[in-house]
Amino acid sequence: MTAETATTAAPRALARQRRRAAAARFWREYRTHRAGLFGLAALVLFALVALTAPLTVGSDVQSVTDAPGKPLESPSLQFPLGTDQFGRNLLGLVVWGSRVSLLVGLLAAVLSVAIGALIGVTAGHFRGWYATVIMRITDWFLVMPTLVLAIALATVMSRSLGTIILAIGVTTWPTTARLVRAQTLAVESRPYIERAKALGGGHWHIMSRHVVPNVMPLVLAQTTLIISTAILAEATLAFLGLGDPSIVSWGGLLQDAREAGAVSSGDWWYLVPPGIAIAIVALAFTLCGRAVESVLNPRLGVSR
Amino acid sequence: MTTAPLISVEGLHVTFPGRHGMPPARAVDGVDLQIRPGEIVALVGESGCGKTTLARSLLGLVPPTAGRVTFDGTPLDYSSRALKAYRKRVQLVLQDPSGSLNPRHTVYDAVAEGLRIHGHGGDERAAVTEALSRAGLRPPERFFLRYPHELSGGQRQRVVIAGAMVLEPELIVADEPVASLDASVRGEILALLLRLRAELGLSALVVTHDLGLAWNIADRVAVMYLGRIVETGDVEQVLTAPRHPYTQALLSVLPEAPGAPVVLSGEPPDPARIPGGCRFHARCQVLAGGEAEAAGVAEACRTRDLEVLDGAAGAQVACHWARAGVTA
Amino acid sequence: MSLLDVRNLEVTYPGGAAAVRGVDLSLAAGEKLGVAGESGCGKSTLALALLRLLPPGTRIGGEILLDGEDVLTMKWGRVRAVRWAGASIVFQGAMHSLNAVHRIGDQIAEPILLHRKATPAGARRKTGELLEHVGLPAARANAYPHELSGGQRQRVMIAMALACAPRLIVADEPTTALDVMIQAQILRLIERLVSDQDLGLIMISHDLAVLADTCDRLAVMYAGRVVEEGPARQVYDDARHPYGRALSEAFPRIGDPASRFAPRGLPGDPPDPAALSSGCAFHPRCPVVLDVCATEDQALREAGERRRAACVHVAPGSAVTEEEADVRSSTS
Numbered sequence: 001m002t003a004e005t006a007t008t009a010a011p012r013a014l015a016r017q018r019r020r021a022a023a024a025r026f027w028r029e030y031r032t033h034r035a036g037l038f039g040l041a042a043l044v045l046f047a048l049v050a051l052t053a054p055l056t057v058g059s060d061v062q063s064v065t066d067a068p069g070k071p072l073e074s075p076s077l078q079f080p081l082g083t084d085q086f087g088r089n090l091l092g093l094v095v096w097g098s099r100v101s102l103l104v105g106l107l108a109a110v111l112s113v114a115i116g117a118l119i120g121v122t123a124g125h126f127r128g129w130y131a132t133v134i135m136r137i138t139d140w141f142l143v144m145p146t147l148v149l150a151i152a153l154a155t156v157m158s159r160s161l162g163t164i165i166l167a168i169g170v171t172t173w174p175t176t177a178r179l180v181r182a183q184t185l186a187v188e189s190r191p192y193i194e195r196a197k198a199l200g201g202g203h204w205h206i207m208s209r210h211v212v213p214n215v216m217p218l219v220l221a222q223t224t225l226i227i228s229t230a231i232l233a234e235a236t237l238a239f240l241g242l243g244d245p246s247i248v249s250w251g252g253l254l255q256d257a258r259e260a261g262a263v264s265s266g267d268w269w270y271l272v273p274p275g276i277a278i279a280i281v282a283l284a285f286t287l288c289g290r291a292v293e294s295v296l297n298p299r300l301g302v303s304r
Numbered sequence: 305m306t307t308a309p310l311i312s313v314e315g316l317h318v319t320f321p322g323r324h325g326m327p328p329a330r331a332v333d334g335v336d337l338q339i340r341p342g343e344i345v346a347l348v349g350e351s352g353c354g355k356t357t358l359a360r361s362l363l364g365l366v367p368p369t370a371g372r373v374t375f376d377g378t379p380l381d382y383s384s385r386a387l388k389a390y391r392k393r394v395q396l397v398l399q400d401p402s403g404s405l406n407p408r409h410t411v412y413d414a415v416a417e418g419l420r421i422h423g424h425g426g427d428e429r430a431a432v433t434e435a436l437s438r439a440g441l442r443p444p445e446r447f448f449l450r451y452p453h454e455l456s457g458g459q460r461q462r463v464v465i466a467g468a469m470v471l472e473p474e475l476i477v478a479d480e481p482v483a484s485l486d487a488s489v490r491g492e493i494l495a496l497l498l499r500l501r502a503e504l505g506l507s508a509l510v511v512t513h514d515l516g517l518a519w520n521i522a523d524r525v526a527v528m529y530l531g532r533i534v535e536t537g538d539v540e541q542v543l544t545a546p547r548h549p550y551t552q553a554l555l556s557v558l559p560e561a562p563g564a565p566v567v568l569s570g571e572p573p574d575p576a577r578i579p580g581g582c583r584f585h586a587r588c589q590v591l592a593g594g595e596a597e598a599a600g601v602a603e604a605c606r607t608r609d610l611e612v613l614d615g616a617a618g619a620q621v622a623c624h625w626a627r628a629g630v631t632a
Numbered sequence: 633m634s635l636l637d638v639r640n641l642e643v644t645y646p647g648g649a650a651a652v653r654g655v656d657l658s659l660a661a662g663e664k665l666g667v668a669g670e671s672g673c674g675k676s677t678l679a680l681a682l683l684r685l686l687p688p689g690t691r692i693g694g695e696i697l698l699d700g701e702d703v704l705t706m707k708w709g710r711v712r713a714v715r716w717a718g719a720s721i722v723f724q725g726a727m728h729s730l731n732a733v734h735r736i737g738d739q740i741a742e743p744i745l746l747h748r749k750a751t752p753a754g755a756r757r758k759t760g761e762l763l764e765h766v767g768l769p770a771a772r773a774n775a776y777p778h779e780l781s782g783g784q785r786q787r788v789m790i791a792m793a794l795a796c797a798p799r800l801i802v803a804d805e806p807t808t809a810l811d812v813m814i815q816a817q818i819l820r821l822i823e824r825l826v827s828d829q830d831l832g833l834i835m836i837s838h839d840l841a842v843l844a845d846t847c848d849r850l851a852v853m854y855a856g857r858v859v860e861e862g863p864a865r866q867v868y869d870d871a872r873h874p875y876g877r878a879l880s881e882a883f884p885r886i887g888d889p890a891s892r893f894a895p896r897g898l899p900g901d902p903p904d905p906a907a908l909s910s911g912c913a914f915h916p917r918c919p920v921v922l923d924v925c926a927t928e929d930q931a932l933r934e935a936g937e938r939r940r941a942a943c944v945h946v947a948p949g950s951a952v953t954e955e956e957a958d959v960r961s962s963t964s
Contacts, residue, residue, distance in 0.1 A: 199467070350814075572814075
């Protein structure tokens with residue numbers, strides 16, 4: 001190593017180099033988990049379907065007035081999944097509904113994990129009376145029946161996607177908070193935290209440079225798991241009639257199916273596809289989440 | 305002529321509240337200690353004697369219940385801003401190098417951390433390079449992007465030392481710096497500490513249970529028992545001609561020691577239940593063997609506590625029997 | 633006939649790391665053998681191999697003759713009978729080897745009940761006896777591990793190792809992490825028990841000074857091989873192998889002015905069993921390395937009476953020459 005190259009590369013370049021190497025290493029390890037790869041493949045597929053929906057089916061697939069088929073037609077070549085009670089192409093509706101379900105699931109999960117992580121880290125770091133108070137609040141939210149609270153919120157506020165996202169986010173954060181707090185306590189008992197304090201690091205430095213990076217793997221794994229919970233929750237809320245009636249989502253399709261009497265009349269094509277779609281996406285996120293967890297878990301990731 | 309001490313501790317008491325109704329634990333129960341610039345002092349004792357607590361109170365990590373710490377003539381201010389400035393002058397090296405480094409930070413980040421906390425104005429990379437080089441990791445660039453788990457124990461400890469040295473401190477507090485390392489690697493790390501002392505005038509307080517380590521690198525040694533220093537003085541003197549029965553016992557059980565080993569029975573006692581009189585009298589082999597009786601100090605051993613040693617240069621011992629002038 | 637005879641033992645872990653590469657040892661009843669070495673030298677692997685406690689998939693070669701029977705070719709039922717009743721181990725990290733949710737009395741009685749098929753009452757009585765033997769009051773049998781101190785837990789581990797009256801005890805780092813005084817108590821206890829019951833003892837440690845004091849013979853391991861072997865005091869005071877010498881110097885003698893402000897160590901790190909260098913495994917760190925050391929591996933050769941060392945500088949039967957001694961002292 002010559003002196004010239006030693007002085008030209010700045011710390012920022014080093015950080016970039018390190019991040020690239022870390023990402024490459026992560027991908028190499030992730031590849032070894034077959035279940036995770038299946039999950040990832042399924043998610044990529046659904047994401048593509050959702051993103052290209054405006055091109056493949058177009059938004060007018062949800063139009064009731066211009067419905068192309070007759071109501072409740074069974075599957076045929078023209079309509080591979082049949083039609084709904086208004087005569088709309090069910091396959092198109094499932095594709096279109098993926099956008100809402102995935103979006104709501106993602107945003108609600110991000111909100112939930114953000115609240116949970118913030119509370120978990122601060123409660124674990126500061127302790128004292130602040131932690132006691134906030135953990136009791138967490139416990140209170142934990143024992144509240146999620147669905148009941150979500151329903152209550154959705155009823156009080158206007159019926160829109162934002163409400164759904166908020167309702168789910170605000171009721172599912174306690175699990176994350178407890179997990180993150182436990183992990184924070186574990187991290188803070190390690191000697192390198194004492195070293196950081198001895199170097200002169202304050203609260204912000206310790207939380208942002210030491211606790212959060214070590215808690216991130218857990219948070220990331222939690223996010224993927226909560227996304228599947230959120231998608232299911234959104235489907236439930238829509239099924240119960242609390243979603244936005246003007247928007248097509250998988251849960252909404254299930255509700256429509258139930259109202260149209262698809263259960264008793266044996267119109268399986270109305271019920272089964274949205275249900276399977278929900279199940280597959282939830283499963284895919286779970287598989288990914290578990291693979292991410294086992295890759296990022298420091299104890300498993302370090303081979304020595 | 306005595307130089308002014310770099311750091312001095314006066315009447316230090318650190319008491320931890322007892323748990324579940326137990327009496328409070330007097331971890332440090334009255335200590336005076338001084339360390340001069342360029343001096344290496346070894347603090348030895350068994351677990352529970354308070355040496356770890358004493359070391360951390362020198363760093364300001366543990367606020368004292370009574371007494372004070374004075375650095376370079378100024379008493380320690382425990383406000384967060386003053387403490388942060390203090391940390392640039394006194395640094396810490398811990399026992400377990402694999403635990404001391406954040407597994408997610410590279411070697412470069414670990415060493416640069418101190419600089420970033422204090423807002424280093426100059427070239428960060430040059431400072432890190434120099435610190436790693438001085439700690440014996442050459443060429444330094446090769447280590448920048450490595451992670452702690454990719455290094456050996458000795459290399460990790462060098463990274464920790466580099467991270468401490470990058471702030472150019474005047475005093476290092478090392479808590480069992482080589483206890484977790486392999487025997488053949490220890491010598492190199494200890495030689496590094498001696499070199500830093502020779503090149504930079506660094507002072508050090510080395511906390512250890514290993515008397516051999518004190519013989520290897522320390523100028524003075526202070527022996528602690530149950531929160532007090534019971535004997536202190538130059539290493540040559542204390543380790544070859546110990547006066548306190550506890551020091552004598554510790555030295556006698558070492559593998560190479562001449563004479564019969566004095567194996568004290570029982571466990572090191574609990575800082576929550578410090579016996580009255582001389583705190584060592586319950587395990588003291590001199591008292592049990594009758595020599596204290598013969599010297600006429602047995603009653604004093606059982607009832608009168610000894611005063612705190614002043615911890616400056618010179619040999620001192622806190623023992624009624626030793627002071628009675630009886631030689632072993 | 634010796635109590636234990638290890639012949640050309642080779643252990644390779646599933647990942648390909650050769651932890652033990654041809655070790656010969658022998659031990660008579662009542663004899664104490666110390667095995668010294670640092671991390672990665674294979675000493676703990678050796679201990680586990682003696683009772684076939686290595687993970688499945690490990691390749692083991694050679695013979696381990698315990699009282700004439702080869703442990704490696706025993707039938708499974710016989711292995712289980714031999715474990716603990718023939719030879720037992722005091723594990724490293726004894727603090728964590730005790731089950732935290734069981735009382736120590738139950739844990740000591742466990743091997744008794746498994747092997748001797750004694751009645752529970754008989755096992756309880758025996759447990760009390762064992763605790764007294766190791767210096768703990770019998771009433772402590774009802775305590776949980778967390779209620780005991782480190783030294784007391786170590787005594788419980790020793791009591792457990794003696795539970796089925798084995799002929800051989802293997803102590804793997806029995807006093808690491810203990811205070812000096814407690815260490816002295818434990819070593820004294822081990823010595824007394826070994827001489828009272830005429831047991832064979834193999835003590836494994838990185839602390840060469842402790843081994844030299846406690847054991848009759850000493851074997852120094854490096855990179856899976858024994859590099860020096862002989863009477864304990866001689867190997868410690870005057871090692872013939874450069875590594876043995878360096879390891880011995882790493883433990884300063886208090887009162888010796890030569891080690892005052894002169895900490896002695898070796899450059900580099902203990903070798904990784906998965907990536908050993910060619911020739912003599914020690915040559916990258918050796919202070920008296922010669923060209924031949926990088927290409928030729930060294931076997932153990934005679935280095936005095938009942939002593940062997942694996943170094944090219946040790947000519948059969950000869951003492952170290954002045955020249956070699958000069959080379960060593962000038963380069964170390």
